[in-house]
Amino acid sequence: MSRYLPITDFRARRKVLVRSDFGLAEKRQPPPSDPIEENVWRSIVTLPDDVAIRTSNHHGKALAQLDELSSAWIFSTRLAPYRESMSPVMLDANDEIQAALYNCLAGYYRFSVGGMRNVLELVAIGCWAEVCGKKKEFRDWRKGKLQLGLGTACDGLIAGAASLESHLKSTVNDTLFAHKNSAARGIAMQGGYVRRIFSGLSEFAHSRPNYNDSHFRESNGPIYVKSAFNHVAWIHFETIAIAYVLAIIARPKVRISPAFRGLFADTKRVRSRVVRAAFLHLT
Numbered sequence: 001m002s003r004y005l006p007i008t009d010f011r012a013r014r015k016v017l018v019r020s021d022f023g024l025a026e027k028r029q030p031p032p033s034d035p036i037e038e039n040v041w042r043s044i045v046t047l048p049d050d051v052a053i054r055t056s057n058h059h060g061k062a063l064a065q066l067d068e069l070s071s072a073w074i075f076s077t078r079l080a081p082y083r084e085s086m087s088p089v090m091l092d093a094n095d096e097i098q099a100a101l102y103n104c105l106a107g108y109y110r111f112s113v114g115g116m117r118n119v120l121e122l123v124a125i126g127c128w129a130e131v132c133g134k135k136k137e138f139r140d141w142r143k144g145k146l147q148l149g150l151g152t153a154c155d156g157l158i159a160g161a162a163s164l165e166s167h168l169k170s171t172v173n174d175t176l177f178a179h180k181n182s183a184a185r186g187i188a189m190q191g192g193y194v195r196r197i198f199s200g201l202s203e204f205a206h207s208r209p210n211y212n213d214s215h216f217r218e219s220n221g222p223i224y225v226k227s228a229f230n231h232v233a234w235i236h237f238e239t240i241a242i243a244y245v246l247a248i249i250a251r252p253k254v255r256i257s258p259a260f261r262g263l264f265a266d267t268k269r270v271r272s273r274v275v276r277a278a279f280l281h282l283t
Contacts, residue, residue: 002046011053047221051107054224062233063105065269069240070097072259076247085138086250089126093119093243100236107222109232110204110213116239117201121150123243124194128153130250131160150198154191155179161249165192167281174274176245193274194242201239237269245275248282256283 005012019029056063077090100115125148129138134156140146154177158165165175180191190196203211214220216228244260264270264279 002050005053011056047223048106048108051222051224052105055105055107055229058226059229059233062229063101065263066101066104066233066236068259069237069263070094070101072257073097073240073244076244076254076257085126085129085135086123086247088142089122090247093122096122097236097240104229104232104236107217107224108213109216109225109228110207110211112232113201113204113235116235117198117205119243120194120198120201120239121153123246124150124153124157127246127250128156128160132156150194154195157249158192164249164278164281168274168277171281172273172277176242176274176278193272194246197239197242197272201235234269234271237263238272238275241270241272241275241279245278245282248279252282 007013019027073090074094077087077094096115096118100112100119103109103112103115125138125141128134137146137148141148157177158179161177165177168175175192176194178192178195180195190199209215213222217223217225241260241263244263248254248256264276267276270276
């Protein structure tokens with residue numbers, strides 16, 4: 001039998017924003033026109049609410065770190081004029097980061113990973129357009145006139161970030177953008193790290209066998225699974241780190257947020273040597 005949280009728990013009551021909380025808002029908010037019935041509300045929110053409470057009971061530190069990175073990310077979008085390629089994709093990526101964090105909190109683990117896939121692809125395309133001078137292609141893509149993907153971005157950045165790729169190859173025997181090579185072995189066969197992590201994220205995004213929520217939870221609805229949260233949280237940290245490296249490649253003079261310096265210094269959150277090496281080389 002479900003029960004209410006004690007009123008002393010700050011999570012027991014919901015807050016709603018008022019007009020003064022918004023930068024732009026209508027002068028008067030209309031009264032409710034079609035209120036939801038209680039049983040419908042409970043049907044929709046009880047399970048994810050339960051997961052959110054259980055998750056936040058046991059993962060407060062990780063949630064705080066992810067929230068801090070989200071705030072630092074949105075601040076980074078303001079450090080260059082909107083007319084360049086990175087600002088619009090970083091704004092779009094921020095929406096994905098925030099939604100992915102909420103889905104992870106509420107137990108929708110696969111959707112959370114899918115959002116991080118979108119983050120990586122968006123920022124890679126923006127980085128490619130900025131570094132390789134593909135402004136027209138970028139504008140056409142933004143208007144829906146041209147299809148672009150992560151593969152195109154990585155192909156261009158092999159040359160666009162050639163000095164970084166050479167440094168990574170000589171220091172950690174890895175790359176960010178290299179092509180997949182069927183004749184090679186190990187890492188080289190799978191391509192650069194950006195391609196490899198994107199391939200893994202795509203398994204979740206397409207809900208392939210062993211990469212869907214039922215596999216995570218062994219349940220037909222959201223439930224809290226400690227191992228699933230830990231794995232998805234690591235995917236968040238790793239993907240945000242890669243995306244930030246892409247942002248630095250496109251904006252070499254950007255001021256690095258302390259939140260991101262702390263992220264790259266933490267080998268439990270950013271496990272990939274190549275991503276940490278790229279950050280150190282660029283900064």
